[in-house]
Amino acid sequence: MKHIYLLRHGKSEWDLPYETDLERTLSRRGKEQSKALREYLKESRFEFDQCLVSPSERTLKTYSSLRKEILRFPKPEIRENLYDADKEDLLFVLHGLPSSTRSVCLVGHNPGLEELGSSLVLGEKEKSLFQKFPTASFLGLSFSEDSWKNLSWGSCQLVVFWIPGQIGKE
Numbered sequence: 001m002k003h004i005y006l007l008r009h010g011k012s013e014w015d016l017p018y019e020t021d022l023e024r025t026l027s028r029r030g031k032e033q034s035k036a037l038r039e040y041l042k043e044s045r046f047e048f049d050q051c052l053v054s055p056s057e058r059t060l061k062t063y064s065s066l067r068k069e070i071l072r073f074p075k076p077e078i079r080e081n082l083y084d085a086d087k088e089d090l091l092f093v094l095h096g097l098p099s100s101t102r103s104v105c106l107v108g109h110n111p112g113l114e115e116l117g118s119s120l121v122l123g124e125k126e127k128s129l130f131q132k133f134p135t136a137s138f139l140g141l142s143f144s145e146d147s148w149k150n151l152s153w154g155s156c157q158l159v160v161f162w163i164p165g166q167i168g169k170e
Contacts, residue, residue: 001102001142001143001144002101002102002103002104002142002143002144002145002146002148002151003102003103003104003140003141003142003143003159004094004103004104004106004120004140004141004142004143004156005046005048005103005104005105005106005138005139005140005141006105006106006108006113006116006117006138006139006141007037007062007063007105007106007107007108007113007136007137007138007139008107008108008109008110008113008114008133008134008135008136008137009026009030009054009056009058009059009061009062009107009108009109009135009136010026010027010029010030010031010033010034010037010058010061010062010065010135010136011026011027011029011030011033011135011136012024012025012026012027012030012058012135013025013026013027013030013058014027015027021056022055022056022057022083023057024056024057024058025057025058025061026057026058026061026062030058030061030062030135030136031061031065033135033136033164034061034062034065034066034136035065036136036164036165037062037065037066037136037138037162037164038065038066038068038069038070040138040162041066041070041138042069042070044160046140046160047072047073047103048073048074048103048104048105049074049100049101049102049103049104050074050077050097050101050103050104050105051063051073051074051075051076051077051104051105051107052076052077052079052082052093052104052105052106052107053076053077053078053079053082053106053107053108054078054079054082054083054085054107054108054109055078055079055080055082055083056083056109059082059107059108059109060076060078062107062136063076063107064076073105076107079093081093082106082107082108082109083108083109084109084112085108085109085112086111086112086115087112087115087116087119089112090106090108090112090113090116091116091151093106094106094148094151095148095149095151096148097148098148099146099147099148101148110133113133113139114128114130114133115128117129117130117133117139117141118130119153119154120141120143120151120153120154120155120156121141121154121156121157121158122153122154123153123154124153124154129158130161132163134163134164135164136163136164137161137162137163137164138160138161138162139158139160139161139162140158140159140160140161141156141157141158141159142156142157142159143155143156143157144157
């Protein structure tokens with residue numbers, strides 16, 4: 001049994017000028033969301049063998065916030081190909097994992113994460129499984145095969161979908 005965890009970064013800062021989108025960091029609200037997520041995950045006991053993180057500042061800060069108090073989480077592996085990835089790109093990343101990896105967390109962006117999670121559960125349908133996949137959301141899926149290469153659309157079961165409460169104002 002394999003486990004896939006998808007984590008969308010916390011709310012990003014839009015009020016400050018950045019040279020590139022990669023440099024945008026977490027807003028005050030995003031930091032609060034990350035803290036709420038950290039509290040949830042501390043109690044949940046989810047574990048990851050690997051954590052693959054987009055190189056954006058907001059994804060790195062979100063995962064760093066979790067690791068600050070959850071020492072069981074592994075060091076992040078920064079993967080350039082997670083930034084701006086669509087569901088097919090993300091599936092390709094998962095197919096490349098070694099069979100020895102039992103659980104992986106992808107920290108990234110929408111719409112790729114939402115589309116990946118929905119397609120892994122429902123198959124390639126038009127509608128999303130989620131009404132919304134907000135910032136700092138955490139999705140857990142299980143996959144009954146031994147090889148990541150067998151991962152396909154519709155092959156996963158939903159384990160958990162956690163959304164941060166309404167923190168701050170939009």
